[in-house]
Structure formats: C-alpha cells, structure tokens
Amino acid sequence: MPTLTKLYTMKEASEHNSAGDCWVVIDGKVYDVSSYLDDHPGGDDVLLQATGKDATEEFEDAGHSKTAREQMETFCVGELDPSDIPQLEVVAEKQKNYVPEKLVQLSKQYWAVPVAAVGISVVVTVLYLRKK
Incomplete structure (x- = not known):
C-alpha cells in the first residue's frame, strides 16, 4: 500500500x-x-x-x-x-458526561428506593427508642 x-x-x-x-x-x-x-x-x-x-x-x-x-x-x-481531527475531544466529552447523566437518570427513575430506606430507618429508630 x-x-x-x-x-x-x-x-x-x-x-x-x-x-x-x-x-x-x-x-x-x-x-x-x-x-x-x-x-x-x-x-x-x-x-x-x-x-x-x-x-x-x-x-x-x-x-x-x-x-x-x-x-x-x-x-x-x-x-x-x-x-x-476533533475525535479525542468528543470522546473525552462524551465519557465525562456519560456517568453523571446516567446516574441522574437512574436517581430520577428509582427515587422511591432511597426514600423507602430512610422511612424504614426512621420507623425502626422510633420503635427502638420506645422500647428503652
């Protein structure tokens, strides 16, 4: 060639x-x-x-x-x-924004899980303190 x-x-x-x-x-x-x-x-x-x-x-x-x-x-x-060739800058920019964007999407989609965990923790704490 x-x-x-x-x-x-x-x-x-x-x-x-x-x-x-x-x-x-x-x-x-x-x-x-x-x-x-x-x-x-x-x-x-x-x-x-x-x-x-x-x-x-x-x-x-x-x-x-x-x-x-x-x-x-x-x-x-x-x-x-x-x-x-702007490829390296574009790839770096995509990688930089990919993870936070994905986390934001997941946190919006599954917001009930952490809220439920906090709620259960509060109930368990209140019940525990009542026994004392």
Whole structure:
C-alpha cells in the first residue's frame, strides 16, 4: 500500500457531497466513493448520508467484511489532517458526561428506593427508642 501524503481537512472532505462527487471519512482516512455508489450493497443513500462527517462509527456498526475493508482501500485519496481531527475531544466529552447523566437518570427513575430506606430507618429508630 503506498504512503498517503495528501492531507485534507474535514471541511474539504465534506465539500464532496453529491452523487457525482462523494467522499467519506472513516478512521481518519478520506475515501472517494463516487464510482462505487451504484455498487454499494447498502445503497448510494447510505454513502451520501455519510458525507460531511466522520462516518467511522456507522461503518463499524454495519459490520463490514474483511473483503469490503480491503476493497475500501482502493478508494482512499488521503488522510485527514491530524490537527483537524476533533475525535479525542468528543470522546473525552462524551465519557465525562456519560456517568453523571446516567446516574441522574437512574436517581430520577428509582427515587422511591432511597426514600423507602430512610422511612424504614426512621420507623425502626422510633420503635427502638420506645422500647428503652
């Protein structure tokens, strides 16, 4: 495989977003899939929806075969400029907000459990103190 020397920004890659000129970005690489639109098993609309953004997650979720991954390399036209890849910041932001958001959702959903525990504790304490 030849060394990729051409670097693109996400903005440059996203400008190629029509049926006649369709580029997708997957794993930091830029692919010109214009000639593959009619042959794509999932249809051309799947590829057209992937333009203008990093489509790595969608690509991985689709469960592409080893053969499909090898074929994809023939469409590679370059890489994203490393200074233009915001993925690490986005992942860190998602992870930072995920746990507190999940806890808030659970606490709203199961608020009765801690309230019941406190109520039972109060009743047990009052009964215990009455016996003394």
